[in-house]
Amino acid sequence: MPTKIEKDSVTGEMTTGHEWDGLKELNRPLPKWWIYILYATMAWAVVWCVLYPSVPGLTGYYHGTLGYSQRTTVDRDVAAVAKQRGTYMARIKTLPFADIRKDPQLLAVAETAGRITFANNCQPCHGAGGGGNPGYPALAAGNWIWGGKLEDIQQTLIYGIRSGLDNARQSQMPRFGADAMLKPAEIEQIADYVMVLYGKSNGDAAAGKKLFAENCVACHGANGEGIREVGGPRLASKAHLLGDDRATVIAQINNPRMGVMPNWNTRLDEATIKSVTLYVHALGGGE
Ligand code: HEC
Ligand code: HEC
Structure with missing residues (x-):
């Protein structure tokens, strides 16, 4: 209840005129330091609201004079990473394989790019980690058809295999059965010998061996060791x-499958092809 403002007899200070059940309130100002901090934070809030995005509106918001937004920050970071990657990829494009492999950081970038490219483009045919699928060779096994040196793999990738390009790797196993170059009985005999080569039979395959020498060695080698040039x-x-069963072998001799591997020069840029080459080479079979 308001009473009159008077001097307090104990402290000698003025009261505010407020009194509760005989207790009177002294008129003591807030400490100066507290007041100054309060004013400073208010001033800071005003400055902040001017500089940074602050006041919401109906359709947008006030952006602040600094133009700050988390989006531009993210954009800037993304651009910086892209620029960094661009520099690496430009070096991968120009440097020879040997130099890329001497630079651990550059090699790491190449193999990462290669791994991603492989997962997106190659895995559907060649399997995860290059493990292979029937008709699609294993790339990690070191059992190369066309060659496992970096330059060999790069060449295979650029032009493809039976892709239709002039520079593509090209070879055509004759359709011995379908074109009646061999009789069915002869194909059976050759298949017997191929089973010996596959290590699945040790029966007598002398007749098949002779037919093999006459028909097959030009591409598969005198002892079935394979010939990369073809x-x-x-x-x-x-x-x-x-596949290693007799029926698959007979089917192949009758009417060869002749798998096609696409050329990648029109789908992937040079640096990416080199990166995936390094990745494939490092899968375990590289020469
Ligand atoms: C559409 C399926 C397909 C895709 C996709 C594919 N390949 Fe192939 N690739 C093949 C076939 C089929 C062969 C084997 C051709 C033959 O009979 O010689 C092959 C062969 C190869 C060879 C030669 C292997 C050797 O033993 O010499 C390499 C290396 C290779 N592929 C790498 C790749 C890479 C890397 C990619 C992704 C950029 C890729 N392939 C994508 C089907 C494919
Ligand atoms: C002009 C070259 C050529 C001749 C000759 C040839 N082949 Fe082939 N052969 C190939 C090629 C290339 C492949 C890879 C097949 C593919 O991509 O379909 C192959 C694949 C095979 C395969 C499958 C190998 C595997 O790893 O699965 C068998 C089996 C085979 N040939 C048997 C024969 C036999 C038997 C003869 C002789 C009657 C013969 N080839 C003659 C080129 C030849």
């Missing part, structure tokens, strides 16, 4: 492009 896969092996 893309004839190694037959004296346990890893196979198509």
Whole structure:
């Protein structure tokens, strides 16, 4: 209840005129330091609201004189990373493989780019980690048809295999059965010998061996070791492009599958092709 303002007899200070049940309030000002901090924070708030995005509106908001927004910050970071990557990819494009491999940081960038490219473009045919699928060779096994040096792989990727390009890797196994170059009985005999080469039989395959020498060695080698120049896969092996059962072999001799590998020069840029080459080479089979 308001009473009159008077001097307090104990402290000698003035009262505010407020009194509760005989208790009177002294008129003591707030401490100066507290007041100054309050004014400073108010001033700071005004400055902040002018500089940074602050007041909301109906259709947007006040952007602040500094033009700050989290979006522009993210954009700037993304642009910086892209620029950094661009520099790396430009170096990957121009440097020879040997120099890229000498630079651990550059090699890491290349193999990362290669891994992503592989997952997006190659995995559907060649399997995860280049493990291979029937008709699509394993790339990690070191059992190369066309060659496992960096330059070989790069060449395969750029022009493809039977892709229709002039520079593509090209070879055509004759359709021995479909074109009646061999009789069915002869194909059976050759298949017997191929089973020996595959390590799945040790029966007598002398007749098949003779027919093999007459018809097959030009591409598959005298002992089935394969000939890379003509893309004839190694037959004296346990890893196979198509499958290791007799029926698959007979089907191949009758009417070869002749797998197609697309050319990548129109789909991937030079630096990306080199990156995926390095990645494939590092899968475990590189020469
Ligand atoms: C549409 C399926 C397909 C896709 C996609 C594909 N390949 Fe192939 N690739 C093949 C076939 C089929 C062959 C084997 C051709 C043959 O019979 O010689 C092959 C062969 C290869 C070879 C040669 C292997 C050797 O033993 O010499 C390499 C290297 C290769 N591919 C890498 C790649 C890479 C890297 C990619 C992704 C950029 C890729 N391939 C995408 C189908 C494909
Ligand atoms: C002009 C070259 C050429 C001749 C000759 C040839 N081949 Fe082939 N052969 C190939 C090529 C290239 C492939 C890879 C097949 C593909 O991509 O379909 C292959 C694949 C095969 C395969 C599958 C290998 C695997 O790893 O799965 C068998 C089996 C085979 N040939 C058997 C024969 C036999 C048997 C003869 C002889 C009657 C023969 N080839 C003659 C070029 C040849």
